[in-house]
Amino acid sequence: MHKDSIATPLEPFTPEEESALFDKLDVLSIPELENYIGLAQNSLRNKGLEPTWRPRVAIGLQRAEIVLVREAAAQALRAEAPPPEVPAPTKAKAKSRKKAATVVAETTESEAAEPDGEAETPEDAE
Numbered sequence: 001m002h003k004d005s006i007a008t009p010l011e012p013f014t015p016e017e018e019s020a021l022f023d024k025l026d027v028l029s030i031p032e033l034e035n036y037i038g039l040a041q042n043s044l045r046n047k048g049l050e051p052t053w054r055p056r057v058a059i060g061l062q063r064a065e066i067v068l069v070r071e072a073a074a075q076a077l078r079a080e081a082p083p084p085e086v087p088a089p090t091k092a093k094a095k096s097r098k099k100a101a102t103v104v105a106e107t108t109e110s111e112a113a114e115p116d117g118e119a120e121t122p123e124d125a126e
Contacts, residue, residue, distance in 0.1 A: 013056060025063050030075065033068040037061060 013021070028036065040061035043049055049057070 013059060018059065021060055022063055025060065025067050028064075028067070030068065030071050033064050033071065036064045037068065040064065 025033070025036070040057050043057050044054060044061070
């Protein structure tokens, strides 16, 4: 088994490092969180892990468990909530389509009656 090669003890997380770790854990999906938790638990049981890493792994494990519980609860709430009501289509839309089709048909007929789109002028009629 390979041991960590760090000879000097690691300092505890700085607030920035801890915040960055928490931000990364907050965006993981439930399967990813479960995987992270399993890996962290294995790391803590591993006797080859340098003791200086244990506090960091333990902090990540605690946060991942909290996020997992929060995500599982949110997913359960989403499953319980009824789907948003979708209003049924109204007949007004069908009427407006008919009107639009009528206008298009009338426009097409008037253009067909007037070749090249030019209207007949009184001078042309004489």
